[in-house]
Amino acid sequence: MVEIELDGQKMEVLEGSTVMHAAEKAGTYIPHFCYHKKLSIAANCRMCLVDVEKAPKPMPACATPVTQGMIVHTKNDKAIKAQKGVMEFLLINHPLDCPICDQGGECQLQDLAVGYGAGASRYEEEKRVVFHKDVGPLISMQEMSRCIHCTRCVRFGQEVAGVMELGMSHRGEHAEIETFVGMSVDSELSGNMIDICPVGALTSKPFRYSARTWALSRRKSVSPHDSTGANLIVQVKNNKVMRVVPLENEDVNECWIADRDRFSYEALNSDERLTSPMIKQGGEWKTVDWQTALEYVANGLKQIKAEHGADSIGTLASPHSTLEELYLAAALMRGLGSENIDHRLRHAEFLPSASVRWLGTSIASLSELQRVLVVGSNLRKDHPLFAQRIRQSVRKGCALSAINSVAELSSADAWAMPITHTLLAAPDAWVQGLADVAAAIAVEKGVSAPAAGQATNDAKAIATSLLGGERKAILLGNAAAHHASASSLLALANWIGVQTGASVGYLTEAANTVGAQLAGALPGDKGLHAGQMLDGRLKAVLLLNNEPEFDSAKGASARTSLNAIQMVVTLSPFKSNMSFSDVLLPIAPFTETPGTFVNAEGRVQGFHAVVKPLGDTRPAWKVLRVLANLLGLPGFDFESSQDVLRQIPGAESTHVPADKLVNATDARINLVSVAGQAPAVARIYQLDGLVRRAPSLQLTADARQAAHLEGVGA
Numbered sequence: 074m075v076e077i078e079l080d081g082q083k084m085e086v087l088e089g090s091t092v093m094h095a096a097e098k099a100g101t102y103i104p105h106f107c108y109h110k111k112l113s114i115a116a117n118c119r120m121c122l123v124d125v126e127k128a129p130k131p132m133p134a135c136a137t138p139v140t141q142g143m144i145v146h147t148k149n150d151k152a153i154k155a156q157k158g159v160m161e162f163l164l165i166n167h168p169l170d171c172p173i174c175d176q177g178g179e180c181q182l183q184d185l186a187v188g189y190g191a192g193a194s195r196y197e198e199e200k201r202v203v204f205h206k207d208v209g210p211l212i213s214m215q216e217m218s219r220c221i222h223c224t225r226c227v228r229f230g231q232e233v234a235g236v237m238e239l240g241m242s243h244r245g246e247h248a249e250i251e252t253f254v255g256m257s258v259d260s261e262l263s264g265n266m267i268d269i270c271p272v273g274a275l276t277s278k279p280f281r282y283s284a285r286t287w288a289l290s291r292r293k294s295v296s297p298h299d300s301t302g303a304n305l306i307v308q309v310k311n312n313k314v315m316r317v318v319p320l321e322n323e324d325v326n327e328c329w330i331a332d333r334d335r336f337s338y339e340a341l342n343s344d345e346r347l348t349s350p351m352i353k354q355g356g357e358w359k360t361v362d363w364q365t366a367l368e369y370v371a372n373g374l375k376q377i378k379a380e381h382g383a384d385s386i387g388t389l390a391s392p393h394s395t396l397e398e399l400y401l402a403a404a405l406m407r408g409l410g411s412e413n414i415d416h417r418l419r420h421a422e423f424l425p426s427a428s429v430r431w432l433g434t435s436i437a438s439l440s441e442l443q444r445v446l447v448v449g450s451n452l453r454k455d456h457p458l459f460a461q462r463i464r465q466s467v468r469k470g471c472a473l474s475a476i477n478s479v480a481e482l483s484s485a486d487a488w489a490m491p492i493t494h495t496l497l498a499a500p501d502a503w504v505q506g507l508a509d510v511a512a513a514i515a516v517e518k519g520v521s522a523p524a525a526g527q528a529t530n531d532a533k534a535i536a537t538s539l540l541g542g543e544r545k546a547i548l549l550g551n552a553a554a555h556h557a558s559a560s561s562l563l564a565l566a567n568w569i570g571v572q573t574g575a576s577v578g579y580l581t582e583a584a585n586t587v588g589a590q591l592a593g594a595l596p597g598d599k600g601l602h603a604g605q606m607l608d609g610r611l612k613a614v615l616l617l618n619n620e621p622e623f624d625s626a627k628g629a630s631a632r633t634s635l636n637a638i639q640m641v642v643t644l645s646p647f648k649s650n651m652s653f654s655d656v657l658l659p660i661a662p663f664t665e666t667p668g669t670f671v672n673a674e675g676r677v678q679g680f681h682a683v684v685k686p687l688g689d690t691r692p693a694w695k696v697l698r699v700l701a702n703l704l705g706l707p708g709f710d711f712e713s714s715q716d717v718l719r720q721i722p723g724a725e726s727t728h729v730p731a732d733k734l735v736n737a738t739d740a741r742i743n744l745v746s747v748a749g750q751a752p753a754v755a756r757i758y759q760l761d762g763l764v765r766r767a768p769s770l771q772l773t774a775d776a777r778q779a780a781h782l783e784g785v786g787a
Contacts, residue, residue: 077143092123092134092145103147104156104185106163106271107223108135111328112232118223120163120185122155123147131155153189160189166201166246167272168218176273178286182221203249209257210772211264211332213278220250220274226266233329234260235453235464235489250274259774260489261457261757264335268318268328279336279769280316284308292683293320295670296334297393297663298760300581301436301458302672303330307338307664307683314338314664314684324437325676331457332773333757333764338664340766341687345647347659348688358651363689367696370656371703373640377613378409385612387413387601390594391619392583393761394693395668396677396724397717399585399592401697401709402617408706412600413611416589418625419582419753421557423602428735429590430554432673433578434546442466443542444575446474446510446535448562449503450550453488454757454775456580459673464490472542474535476506478552478751494534501746504558507565508744510535514572523568524742545575551582555626555752560740567736577736581673583761588671591723591733609634616643617693618660620650620762626753644693647762659690662763666692667714675729679718 074085079092079099086095091114096103107118116136123134126144131152134145146152164186171177205215222241227250231237238258241248252258258266266275289308296303303326308316317338319330350366351358361369377385386409390402399416406414417423439445439462452475453460467473467490474494498506505526512526513536526532539545547566556562563577570577581587589595596602601610607627614635621631635641635653643650646662660666665686669679686692694714701709711717723729755761756779758770770776 075139075141077139077141077145079145080147086139088139090139092125092132092137092139093121095139095145096134096147101147103134104189105135106181106221107225109225109269112225112228115224115228118163118221119159120156122152122159124149124151124155157189157191160186161191161195163221164190164194165196166218167221168200168216170216170219173282174216174219174273175276175281176270180273181271201246206251207257208252209259209263209774210769211278211336212258212267213276213281214274216276217250217274219272221272222248222250223271224250225269225271226250226275229266229269230260232468233265233461233464234262235460236260236486238263239266257774261332261454261775262329262461264332265319265329277316279339284310284315289315292681294664294680294683295584295678296330297584297670298333298337298764299331299456299458300432300583300586300673301326301456302584302670302676302678303334303458304678305330305334309684312684314341324435325672326458329458329461333760333767333770336769337763337767339768339770340647340763341662341664343766343768345766346687347645347648347657348690349659350689351657353655358657363691366656366658367700367703370642370658371700373655374409374613374704377640381612383410384413384599386411386614387606387611388615388617389418389603389606389619389621389625390414390416390589390617391418391624391761392416392586392589394585394589394618395663395666395714396585396588396592396671396721397668397714398617398693398697399589399594400717400721401694401701402615403593404708405697405701405704405706407597408701408708409704412597413606414594414600415596415603415606416586416594418603418619418621419551419555419755420559420603421555421626421750421752422559423604424560424738424740425595426590426738428737429587429675429729429733430579430581430736431587431675431729431734432581433548433576433736434674436462436672436674438544439463439546440465442471442544442546444472444474444539444545446476446539446547446575448476448507448547448549448566449500449553449556449752450477450548450580451487451552451754452550455551455582455754459580460488460490467491472538474538476503476510476535494531494538496531496535500552500556500751503553503556504561504565504742504746505744506532507562507569508742510539511565511569513537514540514569518572520572523565524744539569539573539575545573547575547577549577549579551580552752552754554579554582555754557750557752558743558746560738561742561744563736563738564740564742567738579673579736584670584672587673587675587729588669588724591671591729592721607631607634609637611638613640614638614642616641616645616650616654618645618762620645623759623765624755624761628753644696645762646690647766649762658696659688660693660696661686661690665690666694668694669714669718669724671724671729675734677724677727677729
């Protein structure tokens with residue numbers, strides 16, 4: 074520790090810290106623009122100049138390391154004069170467009186200019202003009218004349234997103250922040266550049282000129298997309314979601330969110346929203362009231378149960394639904410006498426599990442790993458915020474290994490981080506590849522291998538890596554979870570984890586994959602799983618918040634199977650599944666209903682509705698409760714979503730109990746995989762109904778590439 078004096082206060086700080094770090098510890102604010110706690114030091118704005126005794130001139134607090142006995146003044150005349158001088162320079166070329174700037178009201182430059190700016194400028198020459206640039210559908214660079222060259226956006230790309238998409242060209246007054254040779258900004262984390270820009274040079278293109286920041290109400294929520302469970306601030310005006318920004322939570326998403334978390338709100342206000350119940354009669358869709366629709370569904374289910382038995386009724390539930398919705402969907406089926414309930418829509422293997430599959434470690438620990446093996450994941454696109462944390466580990470020296478298909482690792486920057494060791498193989502050879510790694514570990518440790526394998530050079534390299542280091546993890550991605558031999562992959566991963574001391578877990582696909590298991594949205598011993606239900610074995614099916622042709626392993630063929638079912642009831646916020654559904658029930662998206670998500674690490678996160686339901690939309694938990702009441706099922710007298718939550722064992726605390734979170738399997742290792750059967754994996758902007766209907770996300774390079782590949786495949 075080093076002892077210094079800061080504004081007359083003596084304090085101890087860690088050796089190697091800067092004056093800025095010391096000021097943060099002391100609760101003293103030093104004005105700054107280029108400094109950001111999550112980025113490297115640039116020291117190019119000079120706004121944080123402070124007076125250090127015995128120094129010949131003011132020093133930048135962000136780049137000045139503390140020394141024993143240092144005396145620092147951040148508020149004396151010398152420091153204030155230096156800071157005001159810097160502010161005068163920064164404002165020389167800054168345009169006076171605060172009245173129309175989207176950053177107005179939350180602008181760092183605006184705030185600091187009040188305290189450190191002069192009443193009038195001494196600069197009478199023409200201001201510099203920087204022409205606007207088009208960098209894609211998400212970020213607006215229309216007002217780059219505002220840029221003060223703090224380079225936060227450049228450093229964010231290099232250090233957090235892993236892709237340097239912006240850089241500074243030219244020098245002096247000709248310097249500009251721009252993309253390379255007119256390219257677009259395509260990172261899946263790019264929207265964070267908007268948040269960290271201190272002057273409004275980068276703004277949100279979808280939000281542009283739609284509202285003033287002081288007219289927005291701010292309400293907390295949780296992302297409904299991937300399994301990070303990113304914490305959000307949803308900004309609302311006139312009962313309409315206008316913008317989504319991150320809520321800082323160091324244990325979950327730090328201060329970042331993925332672009333699909335940020336921009337998917339556009340779908341909430343789209344023309345595709347379903348706002349009233351609808352029934353198909355004579356091939357024509359007719360709008361009806363809730364009583365008519367629910368009685369129609371209840372009578373239909375009663376009739377089908379009487380004619381064909383309860384086993385002919387089933388529910389396919391989306392793992393993006395809330396914990397309460399999933400619990401009630403399962404309870405409704407079991408109340409009818411059916412065990413046909415499943416959330417594993419994209420799976421190819423459906424072996425039962427007595428425990429809840431999860432990440433196997435905390436999300437925060439992903440930033441501190443020394444060795445990591447990822448199996449079957451396009452990490453950067455499947456889980457942008459997990460990839461960002463692992464990227465931090467790699468920057469600190471972590472050795473990253475991967476077992477994956479050639480397609481997902483076809484380019485050097487596929488994951489935007491260096492991969493130390495790779496074992497490239499077709500999906501049907503992943504089990505053998507993992508068995509080869511296990512064989513190499515067995516040879517090294519002198520133990521028996523769990524399955525027949527060959528210690529190839531690639532397998533040896535991965536084995537050697539995992540046997541080194543201390544903090545280690547084996548992470549099974551979406552493709553591994555959906556694999557036809559998923560249990561064999563898990564069994565091998567568990568054996569390797571025991572031998573190397575690594576944690577083993579699933580990255581888990583959706584916002585509530587862990588919660589769906591906890592809520593019992595799984596078939597019973599005699600129940601049909603998702604694959605069987607999508608083969609047309611039912612007479613009636615309820616589709617909770619999903620579109621099987623996009624959200625299931627069956628793909629487009631699901632439409633044919635569902636067309637043959639006697640009664641299909643869709644509960645969705647959107648006009649979806651209309652070609653094969655008989656009833657559409659409008660349910661609330663995550664912004665219009667209270668609920669709970671359980672993220673990959675088992676963290677239980679509740680949220681409230683941030684706006685009123687649109688039209689006649691109702692929260693799905695209420696729809697399921699009323700439907701159960703009409704069916705005469707007991708035990709559905711819930712007054713609130715909290716009443717439902719209290720019925721779910723393990724959901725009453727902030728974290729699922731450890732005894733429920735176990736990535737165990739009793740399955741035997743089978744090295745023979747189904748040849749040519751690729752796991753069903755959704756691309757980044759096809760993951761769920763919200764992102765599929767967000768116009769700006771569908772204009773991105775990732776979405777266009779996915780559409781092109783699907784067109785080629787067709």
